[in-house]
Amino acid sequence: xxxxxxxxxxxxxxxxxxxxxxxxxxxxxxxxxxxxxxxxxxxxxxxxxxxxxxxxxxxxxxxxxxxxxxxxxxxxxxxxxxxxxxxxxxxx
Amino acid sequence: xxxxxxxxxxxxxxxxxxxxxxxxxxxxxxxxxxxxxxxxxxxxxxxxxxxxxxxxxxxxxxxxxxxxxxxxxxxxxxxxxxxxxxxxxxxxxxxxxxxxxxxxxxxxxxxxxxxxxxxxxxxxxxxxxxxxxxxxxxxxxxxxxxxxxxxxxxxxxxxxxxxxxxxxxxxxxxxxxxxxxxxxxxxxxxxxxxxxxxxxxxxxxxxxxxxxxxxxxxxxxxxxxxxxxxxxxxxxxxxx
Numbered sequence: 264x265x266x267x268x269x270x271x272x273x274x275x276x277x278x279x280x281x282x283x284x285x286x287x288x289x290x291x292x293x294x295x296x297x298x299x300x301x302x303x304x305x306x307x308x309x310x311x312x313x314x315x316x317x318x319x320x321x322x323x324x325x326x327x328x329x330x331x332x333x334x335x336x337x338x339x340x341x342x343x344x345x346x347x348x349x350x351x352x353x354x355x
Numbered sequence: 356x357x358x359x360x361x362x363x364x365x366x367x368x369x370x371x372x373x374x375x376x377x378x379x380x381x382x383x384x385x386x387x388x389x390x391x392x393x394x395x396x397x398x399x400x401x402x403x404x405x406x407x408x409x410x411x412x413x414x415x416x417x418x419x420x421x422x423x424x425x426x427x428x429x430x431x432x433x434x435x436x437x438x439x440x441x442x443x444x445x446x447x448x449x450x451x452x453x454x455x456x457x458x459x460x461x462x463x464x465x466x467x468x469x470x471x472x473x474x475x476x477x478x479x480x481x482x483x484x485x486x487x488x489x490x491x492x493x494x495x496x497x498x499x500x501x502x503x504x505x506x507x508x509x510x511x512x513x514x515x516x517x518x519x520x521x522x523x524x525x526x527x528x529x530x531x532x533x534x535x536x537x538x539x540x541x542x543x544x545x546x547x548x549x550x551x552x553x554x555x556x557x558x559x560x561x562x563x564x565x566x567x568x569x570x571x572x573x574x575x576x577x578x579x580x581x582x583x584x585x586x587x588x589x590x591x592x593x594x595x
Contacts, residue, residue, distance in 0.1 A: 265592070265593060265594060265595060266510060266511055266512070266591075266592050266595060267592050267593045316509075319505060320498070320501050320502050320505050323483070323501045323504075323505070324494075324497055324498055324501045327488060327489065327492075327500075327501065328487065328488025328489070329488055329489065329490060330486075330488045330489065330490045330565035330567065331490065333488075333490060333565030333567060334490040334491070337567050340379075340383055341379050344378065344379045344382035344383060345378075347382065348378050348382055348418075351418055352418070353378060353411075353415070353418060354414065355378070
């Protein structure tokens with residue numbers, strides 16, 4: 264199954280569970296407070312996910328390494344390479 | 356740990372106008388491999404560069420020997436990384452294939468080769484873990500990179516932290532199998548390879564790499580690139 268397929272199945276499952284419990288077709292009634300709490304659940308979950316995303320991306324952005332040393336090493340390597348290759352007869 | 360043994364590494368370098376960088380990349384690779392005692396060859400696949408890349412490649416071939424440097428030219432309107440790899444693999448005699456860019460953005464590291472000892476089918480370089488990272492990126496570019504990677508992780512759950520890096524090591528049979536299955540173009544192709552590899556049950560190891568921004572020339576990351584990335588991502592989401 265494709266990822267899209269998995270998502271659709273998952274959403275269908277959760278969606279129907281939520282609809283069954285929160286929208287309350289007769290015959291499956293939970294007490295009113297529970298129904299009222301469940302009703303805005305999808306929105307809450309979306310907001311929570313949004314906050315989680317922002318926090319995660321923000322954290323990862325802050326901890327994104329800057330490779331000063333690697334850059335310096337690379338410059339050294341480049342100089343060594345050019346010198347060696349020139350010595351061996353390569354025409355740049 | 357045996358020193359190389361019967362293993363041979365074929366490095367595929369697709370090039371377009373890399374006259375300046377190519378000798379340096381080859382020199383670094385040759386030195387890295389010699390120091391590690393591994394048998395290697397470098398296959399340069401040039402897309403008809405007008406700047407003299409091929410002349411330089413031929414000089415390198417003379418310098419290092421044509422068992423070590425192999426120059427193949429393809430002139431094709433459809434040149435993409437995928438085409439270059441297919442072409443390159445036909446000439447590869449190693450049992451491990453290393454794929455990397457010829458523009459010196461990947462800091463060639465010995466560590467990378469050693470990681471193979473974990474007996475992985477694929478080893479992928481990552482900028483996002485360990486002491487991997489970037490150099491010369493401003494905040495905007497880092498943000499876009501992390502944001503895009505986050506979306507990719509959520510949607511594709513690929514089991515690898517960096518999908519758009521193109522510094523990878525594959526077992527030859529694994530790469531051949533994946534090339535048959537993958538249909539995307541450009542760097543989305545790189546992403547698809549990892550996703551499909553996971554589906555096929557191949558093991559993927561990760562090694563931190565330093566991505567040093569283009570030594571010569573400029574890298575662009577404009578609106579167009581972002582849009583095409585999202586399109587590619589959604590395509591993979593819907594088809595894999």
